[in-house]
Amino acid sequence: MLEQLMNRSEVAIDLAQAAGADDAWAWATRTRSVEYSFRDGNIETVKESTSRGLSIQLYVDGRYSTHSTTDLEPTRLASFIKEAVALTRALQPDPHRSIPDAGLFQNRPSIFLDLLDKQILAITMEQRLDWVSSMNERARADDRVISATSAVADEHTLLAGASSNGFSGQKESTMVQLCTEVTIQDEGERRPEGWHWALTRHMDDLPDPGLVGTEALGKALDRLGVQQGSSGRYSMVVDPQAASRLIRALLGPATALAVHRGRSFWKDRMGDEMFSTKLSIHDEPLIPRGLKSRLFDAEGISARTIPIVENGIASNLYVDTYYGKKTGLPPTTGSSSNRVIALGDRPLADLIKDTGEGVYVNSWLGGNSDPTTGDYSFGIRGHMIENGQIGRAVGEMNVSGNLVGLFQSLVALGNDPWPYSSTLTPTMVFENVEFSGS
Numbered sequence: 108m109l110e111q112l113m114n115r116s117e118v119a120i121d122l123a124q125a126a127g128a129d130d131a132w133a134w135a136t137r138t139r140s141v142e143y144s145f146r147d148g149n150i151e152t153v154k155e156s157t158s159r160g161l162s163i164q165l166y167v168d169g170r171y172s173t174h175s176t177t178d179l180e181p182t183r184l185a186s187f188i189k190e191a192v193a194l195t196r197a198l199q200p201d202p203h204r205s206i207p208d209a210g211l212f213q214n215r216p217s218i219f220l221d222l223l224d225k226q227i228l229a230i231t232m233e234q235r236l237d238w239v240s241s242m243n244e245r246a247r248a249d250d251r252v253i254s255a256t257s258a259v260a261d262e263h264t265l266l267a268g269a270s271s272n273g274f275s276g277q278k279e280s281t282m283v284q285l286c287t288e289v290t291i292q293d294e295g296e297r298r299p300e301g302w303h304w305a306l307t308r309h310m311d312d313l314p315d316p317g318l319v320g321t322e323a324l325g326k327a328l329d330r331l332g333v334q335q336g337s338s339g340r341y342s343m344v345v346d347p348q349a350a351s352r353l354i355r356a357l358l359g360p361a362t363a364l365a366v367h368r369g370r371s372f373w374k375d376r377m378g379d380e381m382f383s384t385k386l387s388i389h390d391e392p393l394i395p396r397g398l399k400s401r402l403f404d405a406e407g408i409s410a411r412t413i414p415i416v417e418n419g420i421a422s423n424l425y426v427d428t429y430y431g432k433k434t435g436l437p438p439t440t441g442s443s444s445n446r447v448i449a450l451g452d453r454p455l456a457d458l459i460k461d462t463g464e465g466v467y468v469n470s471w472l473g474g475n476s477d478p479t480t481g482d483y484s485f486g487i488r489g490h491m492i493e494n495g496q497i498g499r500a501v502g503e504m505n506v507s508g509n510l511v512g513l514f515q516s517l518v519a520l521g522n523d524p525w526p527y528s529s530t531l532t533p534t535m536v537f538e539n540v541e542f543s544g545s
Contacts, residue, residue, distance in 0.1 A: 108137060109277050112159075112267035115179045119163050120271050122185050126192040130166040130206040132407075134268040135159070135179065141230075144258040145239035148247070151256070167192055169200035203432045207406045209272045211428070211438065215402055215409040221395045222280035224309040227261050230283075235259050238316040242287045245320030249291065249328065253298060257287040257320060274407040282308060282398070285316055287323040293331050299500075301327030305527045308396045312526075326469075329490070329500060336491065336501035336544040342465030343506065343540040344458055344492065347525035349470050350532040352485075354388065354446060357510050360478035361415060362441075363430035372481040372511060376421045383517035384419040385451075392444035399444040399529040408440050415446075446530045451520035455534045458519055460495040466504075466542060467492050474505065481510040487542075504544040513537055 112135035123131035137159040144152045161184070162175040172195040176187050242257035260283070267277040286304035293299055303322035305314050345353065365371035392401050392410035402410050406428055414422040426434070427441025451458075459467060467490045474485030484507040491498040514537075521534030 109265050109267055109279060112137060112265055113269065113275070113277055115161055115184070116267050116269040118181060119161060119184060119188060120269050122188045123163060123165055123192060124271060126189045128165050128167050128192050128195075128271075130271045132164040132206060132268070132270040132274070133161060134163075134266065135161045136267075137265045138262060140260065140262045141235070142258060142260040143235040143239050144256060145236075145243045146256045147254055148240075148243060150236070150239075163188065163191065164206075165192055165195045166204070166206055167195040169202065169204075170195050170198045171201055171204040172198060203429060205428075206270060206272055207274075207408065207428045207438075209274070211406070211408045212274050212403070213409060215276075216393055216411075218393050218402075219395070220393065220397070220400045220402065222278070222308055222400060224281045224283075224311075226310045227281040227283050228263055230261060230310075238285060241316045242285065242320035242323075245317045246287045246289045246324050248321075249324060251291045251293075252324070252327075253290045253292050255287065255289045255320070255323070258285075259316075260284045268407070270407060274403075276403050276407065278401065280308065282306060283310055283313065285313060285319045287320045289323045289327040291324075291327045291331070293333075297333070299327050299330030299333060301325065301330065306398065307527065308398065312396065330488070330502075331500070333500040333502045335503040336466065336542065338543045338545065340539050340541055342462045342492070343537045343542075344455075344462055344465060344467045345535045345537070346455065346467070346469040347521065347523055347533050348528075349468055350535045351525065351528050351530040352471055353510075353513070353535070354448065354530050354532055356476040356483060357514060358388070358415065358443070358446065359476075360481075361424050363424055363426040363434045363436050365478055366424065366436075367430050367433045370478050372479060373421060373424060377424070379421050380419050381421045381511055382416060382419040382514040385449075385517050385520060386416050386419050386514055387414070387449035388416040389414050389447050389449075390425075390440070390444055391447045392440075394445050394447075397445040397529065401444055404440045404442055404444075406438075406441060408438060410440075410444070413439050444529070446532075448524070448530075448532050449520070450522045450524065450533050452522050453519070454523050455521055458521055458534050458536050459492055459497060461519070462492050462536060463495050465492040466490075466501070466506075466540075467497055468506070472502070476510060481512075483507060483510055483513075501544070504542050506540055506542050508541050513540065516540065
């Protein structure tokens with residue numbers, strides 16, 4: 108199948124140049140996905156879909172456009188591309204838009220990333236049903252449960268691409284996910300929720316499905332008796348599962364696109380010590396079985412480790428070739444792969460004990476951040492930390508401030524990254540963080 112997709116990409120390039128394009132880039136894909144969900148002891152949904160398509164980028168007389176189709180039959184593909192080239196000629200020229208330099212394709216790593224698990228291709232209906240029923244049974248193991256939903260989803264993706272200036276690459280990968288959500292009855296009208304999930308490339312990296320249901324129920328039960336926390340400044344300990352949102356908010360504007368549009372607090376900060384010296388973040392595309400591992404990006408740029416923050420110093424932005432030309436920055440990559448945060452040497456329990464008094468955040472409820480200023484406000488779910496232990500559950504609180512200031516107040520990191528994410532974030536401890544509540 109990969110050979111067929113590669114053939115269609117190469118045919119598309121030939122057709123584009125025959126129709127008058129100066130350069131062209133084509134990607135052909137095929138994806139099969141399956142999902143089963145189980146709600147309160149019964150099957151709720153069964154979904155299965157297979158899709159394929161081709162996207163093509165055209166460079167015609169200084170003009171640029173992108174087009175996509177699901178019809179890969181050669182005769183109809185020829186007609187589609189011929190019309191696309193004609194439409195591109197009607198656009199305004201863009202002097203910054205050109206096909207990526209072929210030099211960026213050089214030195215592609217040869218490491219085996221192990222992204223394909225053939226066991227996932229062979230998962231049976233009976234196995235999926237066993238997984239979801241096991242999760243659901245464990246999630247309902249308390250009389251206070253109102254409802255529980257469990258799901259399993261798996262995906263098989265094939266990708267092949269080619270360009271008129273020499274790029275050729277392909278990728279085949281699988282993913283499988285288990286997840287459960289539980290709602291329980293508390294006093295009055297309160298209905299606390301808990302959820303847990305795991306997402307991996309290989310089946311043998313998944314936890315036992317029953318444990319996913321047990322963890323979801325436990326998190327819901329931890330919310331019993333939740334109260335609104337008091338306003339004030341506290342030390343904040345962020346659970347590894349929740350910490351990735353802070354990293355995403357921090358790095359979201361760290362792109363040449365955002366800088367060019369004037370929507371980034373990273374502008375003109377390369378080489379500055381922006382954050383705590385404890386913070387180091389690397390973009391690591393070459394992790395075997397990594398959820399965003401790759402040998403090349405969407406522009407064919409060969410994968411390499413990119414330091415984004417090193418001991419608090421801003422080191423690199425995500426720079427694609429187009430916005431690199433507009434900003435005068437050398438291209439790195441236009442999109443993130445796996446983000447790896449340097450670890451500390453202690454687990455969550457030790458960090459909570461050392462904190463003494465504060466707030467332990469284990470999930471977020473809404474909120475947003477401003478990419479231009481870095482100002483943020485997030486709703487939190489968590490617990491008070493009292494005498495070095497996790498105490499009463501709290502909610503209806505917001506944490507707010509500025510992301511640069513927040514990461515300047517980072518004082519400790521755990522040794523416990525959450526493994527089921529492409530952002531491998533450990534426990535994070537911040538000092539003097541502003542909370543609003545009662």
